[in-house]
Amino acid sequence: MSSIPSHLASPGGSGAGAGNLSGASSPTFSPLYQQIKALILHGLQSGEWKPGELIPSEIELAARFKVSQGTVRKAIDELAAENLVVRRQGKGTFVATHHEERAHFRFLRLMPDVGEPHNPENHIVEVKRLRAPADVARLLDIKSGDSVIFIKRVQVFEGAPTILEELWLPGAIFKGLTAERLAEYKGPMYGLFETEFGTHMIRATEKLRAVSADQAQAQLLNVSIDTPLLSVERVSFTYGDKPVEVRRGWYLTEGHHYRNELS
Amino acid sequence: MSSIPSHLASPGGSGAGAGNLSGASSPTFSPLYQQIKALILHGLQSGEWKPGELIPSEIELAARFKVSQGTVRKAIDELAAENLVVRRQGKGTFVATHHEERAHFRFLRLMPDVGEPHNPENHIVEVKRLRAPADVARLLDIKSGDSVIFIKRVQVFEGAPTILEELWLPGAIFKGLTAERLAEYKGPMYGLFETEFGTHMIRATEKLRAVSADQAQAQLLNVSIDTPLLSVERVSFTYGDKPVEVRRGWYLTEGHHYRNELS
DNA sequence: AAGTGGTCTAGACCACTTT
DNA sequence: AAGTGGTCTAGACCACTTC
Numbered sequence: 001m002s003s004i005p006s007h008l009a010s011p012g013g014s015g016a017g018a019g020n021l022s023g024a025s026s027p028t029f030s031p032l033y034q035q036i037k038a039l040i041l042h043g044l045q046s047g048e049w050k051p052g053e054l055i056p057s058e059i060e061l062a063a064r065f066k067v068s069q070g071t072v073r074k075a076i077d078e079l080a081a082e083n084l085v086v087r088r089q090g091k092g093t094f095v096a097t098h099h100e101e102r103a104h105f106r107f108l109r110l111m112p113d114v115g116e117p118h119n120p121e122n123h124i125v126e127v128k129r130l131r132a133p134a135d136v137a138r139l140l141d142i143k144s145g146d147s148v149i150f151i152k153r154v155q156v157f158e159g160a161p162t163i164l165e166e167l168w169l170p171g172a173i174f175k176g177l178t179a180e181r182l183a184e185y186k187g188p189m190y191g192l193f194e195t196e197f198g199t200h201m202i203r204a205t206e207k208l209r210a211v212s213a214d215q216a217q218a219q220l221l222n223v224s225i226d227t228p229l230l231s232v233e234r235v236s237f238t239y240g241d242k243p244v245e246v247r248r249g250w251y252l253t254e255g256h257h258y259r260n261e262l263s
Numbered sequence: 264m265s266s267i268p269s270h271l272a273s274p275g276g277s278g279a280g281a282g283n284l285s286g287a288s289s290p291t292f293s294p295l296y297q298q299i300k301a302l303i304l305h306g307l308q309s310g311e312w313k314p315g316e317l318i319p320s321e322i323e324l325a326a327r328f329k330v331s332q333g334t335v336r337k338a339i340d341e342l343a344a345e346n347l348v349v350r351r352q353g354k355g356t357f358v359a360t361h362h363e364e365r366a367h368f369r370f371l372r373l374m375p376d377v378g379e380p381h382n383p384e385n386h387i388v389e390v391k392r393l394r395a396p397a398d399v400a401r402l403l404d405i406k407s408g409d410s411v412i413f414i415k416r417v418q419v420f421e422g423a424p425t426i427l428e429e430l431w432l433p434g435a436i437f438k439g440l441t442a443e444r445l446a447e448y449k450g451p452m453y454g455l456f457e458t459e460f461g462t463h464m465i466r467a468t469e470k471l472r473a474v475s476a477d478q479a480q481a482q483l484l485n486v487s488i489d490t491p492l493l494s495v496e497r498v499s500f501t502y503g504d505k506p507v508e509v510r511r512g513w514y515l516t517e518g519h520h521y522r523n524e525l526s
Numbered sequence: 527a528a529g530t531g532g533t534c535t536a537g538a539c540c541a542c543t544t545t
Numbered sequence: 546a547a548g549t550g551g552t553c554t555a556g557a558c559c560a561c562t563t564c
Binding site for chain 3: 351352
Binding site: 320322339350351352353355356 | 548551
């Protein structure tokens with residue numbers, strides 16, 4: 001099912017001079033490598049190459065798209081910079097996956113104040129289907145009242161309950177997700193989403209606040225009411241900037257902190 | 264500091280071991296463009312080109328370093344990706360500066376929940392010299408007891424006190440910094456550091472926690488005691504990963520949030 | 527030995543800015 | 546018109562991995 005891309009309208013390019021400026025209005029150009037990038041992105045989005053798999057070599061892509069290897073290289077360079085693919089010298093270029101040590105801590109920012117980061121235990125508190133509240137629906141870009149999966153869980157670090165999270169997932173995508181499947185799954189939840197539901201998270205936005213633990217939160221985290229908690233509201237996106245998860249977390253930050261790098 | 268920046272041109276001695284290009288495999292090698300990047304970085308660090316200034320063109324740098332323009336380009340690409348320089352087509356490549364709208368919100372992550380971000384008013388509470396406590400000294404990579412400048416300030420957004428900050432700066436670098444100068448200065452403090460003290464921040468690490476306001480903090484922020492505050496501990500670095508600021512902030516997050524992008 | 531990504535070069539042309 | 550960064554090409558060679 002190799003889709004031969006339609007002709008790329010290249011403004012530049014040496015040799016065959018296709019570059020035209022004489023047209024009255026040239027509203028949009030994009031560089032050739034951006035068009036190539038979009039084509040590769042489409043291959044990722046459509047599932048032509050799945051997470052963990054090898055994509056065609058630069059030379060092969062260059063031949064397929066009828067451009068030079070250097071142009072393919074620049075396209076892949078950007079995809080690699082965005083963590084969508086991973087280059088491995090001598091082996092090839094792979095679709096990024098959450099089933100890697102490398103990706104584990106990209107979305108888990110809570111670190112122990114001393115010592116090495118550890119993988120949390122996962123305690124599922126509740127899983128149910130319900131109709132999306134207005135605020136969640138807006139964030140997920142679905143209609144208010146559409147079916148969503150609601151998950152409540154507690155993550156335990158070294159025996160201490162530390163993170164309480166509530167997740168809302170679009171029911172249309174995550175149909176069939178059960179508490180049992182979640183409970184038995186080892187590793188990051190994004191790995192499960194990727195493997196079982198074909199939905200690969202690529203980026204997220206977060207809003208952080210300091211709040212006081214209410215009665216229910218205090219009980220689940222085994223602290224007293226009004227303990228300060230770090231509130232983290234996350235919206236995660238898959239290819240095409242499509243939102244696929246709303247996650248509200250409350251982090252206990254005694255002995256842990258949320259790390260961030262500014263550059 | 265004792266090197267002569269203007270004679271980077273001769274390839275013979277530059278880089279100490281970076282001499283030949285066609286070199287056989289040696290224990291340590293770095294790609295040419297990384298060596299060029301290091302040389303340009305040295306020009307930035309040594310003050311040969313100051314923030315806001317134009318650096319030599321790619322062609323000129325290529326001639327100076329005796330490499331191709333493409334190699335210089337790749338070196339500058341990385342520097343631009345790290346926000347150390349800014350490329351402007353048709354004009355040239357400029358040293359990054361904090362005196363730009365563009366940079367203003369790179370280190371100010373607190374955003375209003377609704378509406379556009381606004382520039383805060385700056386209220387200096389206290390400025391004094393003192394001896395570095397052990398924890399601050401460790402973070403600043405100086406000796407405990409060395410002179411540091413201590414600054415306490417409150418930032419006011421739209422009339423509401425929102426951020427309380429305490430800064431520790433190495434006395435050796437920020438000699439002569441006074442409350443008056445701070446109070447009268449408009450714009451981001453990093454702009455002042457850059458212009459008046461020749462110290463340009465390039466990156467920072469932060470640790471975030473949720474805490475309860477103590478008596479003094481509550482009073483300065485005009486909230487009741489035990490109000491949850493977002494605690495932000497920042498260490499800022501200049502060229503060469505040298506720490507030059509420790510900043511401890513307490514953010515009021517009612518009506519504001521700390522935004523973060525994960526990718 | 528063959529295939530992959532990584533580096534480096536040289537040259538061409540384009541888009542943008544200033545002179 | 547001249548200079549700058551931006552794009553694109555073609556070819557060479559290197560380093561790493563696998564066969």
